[in-house]
Amino acid sequence: MTARSCGGAWDFSLSLGEPALTIEKQANFVPVGALDKRRASKRELLRGLVRQAPFVAKNFGLYFRNGWRRQVLHTKLVAPYAVTFYVTHRCNLDCSYCTQKEPDVFSDELDTAGTLQVLKRIRRESDSIVITGGEPTLRADIEQIVTAARFGYKFRSVLLITNGTLLDRKLGILNGVTGLVVSLDALQAHPTNPLSKPAAVTKVLENLELAKGRLGSPPKITISTVIEEWNVTEVERLLDWCGEQGFVFAAQSAQMEKMPNLALLKSAKYQALVDKIIERRREGKQAINGTPKTIETLLRFRDFQCYPTMFPRVYPNGDVFYPCEPLRKIAGNLLRDGSLVKIFAAGKKKYGDIPPCQGICYLFGNVLSHYYVNDFWGLAGDFIR
Ligand SMILES: C[S@@+](CC[C@H](N)C(=O)[O-])C[C@H]1O[C@@H](n2cnc3c(N)ncnc32)[C@H](O)[C@@H]1O
Ligand code: SF4
Numbered sequence: 001m002t003a004r005s006c007g008g009a010w011d012f013s014l015s016l017g018e019p020a021l022t023i024e025k026q027a028n029f030v031p032v033g034a035l036d037k038r039r040a041s042k043r044e045l046l047r048g049l050v051r052q053a054p055f056v057a058k059n060f061g062l063y064f065r066n067g068w069r070r071q072v073l074h075t076k077l078v079a080p081y082a083v084t085f086y087v088t089h090r091c092n093l094d095c096s097y098c099t100q101k102e103p104d105v106f107s108d109e110l111d112t113a114g115t116l117q118v119l120k121r122i123r124r125e126s127d128s129i130v131i132t133g134g135e136p137t138l139r140a141d142i143e144q145i146v147t148a149a150r151f152g153y154k155f156r157s158v159l160l161i162t163n164g165t166l167l168d169r170k171l172g173i174l175n176g177v178t179g180l181v182v183s184l185d186a187l188q189a190h191p192t193n194p195l196s197k198p199a200a201v202t203k204v205l206e207n208l209e210l211a212k213g214r215l216g217s218p219p220k221i222t223i224s225t226v227i228e229e230w231n232v233t234e235v236e237r238l239l240d241w242c243g244e245q246g247f248v249f250a251a252q253s254a255q256m257e258k259m260p261n262l263a264l265l266k267s268a269k270y271q272a273l274v275d276k277i278i279e280r281r282r283e284g285k286q287a288i289n290g291t292p293k294t295i296e297t298l299l300r301f302r303d304f305q306c307y308p309t310m311f312p313r314v315y316p317n318g319d320v321f322y323p324c325e326p327l328r329k330i331a332g333n334l335l336r337d338g339s340l341v342k343i344f345a346a347g348k349k350k351y352g353d354i355p356p357c358q359g360i361c362y363l364f365g366n367v368l369s370h371y372y373v374n375d376f377w378g379l380a381g382d383f384i385r
Contacts, residue, residue, distance in 0.1 A: 058127065063376050066307075070373065071342075076354035077323075078373055080305045080340055082366075087115060087145060091135040093163055095185075096225060097254035100134055105178055105328050112141040114335065116148050118318045124342065126312075128157040137162050143172030150176040161224070163197060164204035168209055174214040181222045181250070182208060185226045186234035186263065187241055198231075208247075218246030227253045227299075229261070232269045239277060243286035250289035251277065252298055252364055258326045260301050273283045274299045290364065291382035293375075297330045297367045303359045304370035311365040312340050319322035321375040322347025323354045326361050336350035 001143050003081075066078045088109050093100045110118065121154065122129060129149055136142050150158045157178050164182040174180070184202065185195060190198035197204075212218055217336070225235050233253060242249035253260045264270045271365030278295050281288040297304050308324035314334060320343045322331030332342070371379040 041370050052096045066373050077309050080312050081310045082314050083126045084130045086133055086317055088134040088135050088139050091137045107317040108321050109316040118151055119153055123153040129155045130159045132161040137170045139168040146173050146176035150287050164207050165200045167207040179220050181224050184225045185225055186231050187217045187237050191305055222248040222250050224250045227251055232273055248287040266288050294367050298362055304367050305358055306366045306371050307369035309344055310369040
């Protein structure tokens, strides 16, 4: 399973037993099970189980812990799955939709030693890290950070999200990551705004060739695209191109102030694009991030319940948000307070349990958290399939 959000969450291999229970009965949860009727066969499930064995224990552990927290403790504060670490706010581009370049809550970068300390603390509570920013490749020490994450602290999954423009100057990254997420909003160069992603396409495509050669396996590279009204046709081209190149395709719509652009739903072109993405995913002809249900929820803005502590967000100085980054409340600092558990407990005391803000931030990690907690077996079956 792979996943992403605005600096979100990726590569959650999920492999489980039989999808005996499909808990799609939450009142405020639109059942989209009808989308995907075929259940994985036992053989398919078993094959998936063996293939992704290292992640099985983690997923079972989290499933039971989350069940305990939801059913017995009656809290939405679930355990972390993967941690997103924003190592900088600096960026060499200026995307119109970006919330990260000039965040409302700004934090200074730590030096290398401090940053590695934060990584070490994160590792105590999670084996999966997503390194993002700003543009992480702008950090002079990014290769050192990635290498330490993978080989020093032994994160099992090390993903780096980048706009791809500077990869050729930081090739050491490719020795450390288990997966690379490169953001691309169009295949066609578009020089009108020289600081937008489409203006940098030529360079990014060159760098993708380099990365493909070094990583040796195209599925380790995900192309992440942000859909706006202007680029629907380009996203469709990107989908086809990812299939040809062997890259994983991922898409979400641009969030403005936590809200998606609902006008997209009125566009026949957009609806056709979503249908095409879901169909391709269902057919299994190319690698696409998510499952038919998560894609439908994410791109058609269906209801979902968010469990943000599943994907904690850590800012460059070690600050941790509670319950989530879009609500802009810092509950503690990893260097000062030591652990996510402590910080979240303090956050809960100060700000209360996770609020019921259902389905406003249509980011992949948020949607995924819903299915992970509320429809674990269905999700597992869909991923294995
Ligand atoms: C904040 S960027 C940081 C990493 C890197 N600079 C990049 O652009 O890939 C992480 C991801 O969030 C996406 N993103 C940024 N702002 C967004 C928004 N308002 N809505 C949806 N996705 C967004 C970007 O396209 C990118 O894929
Ligand atoms: S490249 Fe990434 S961090 Fe930079 S402005 Fe665009 S989305 Fe934001």
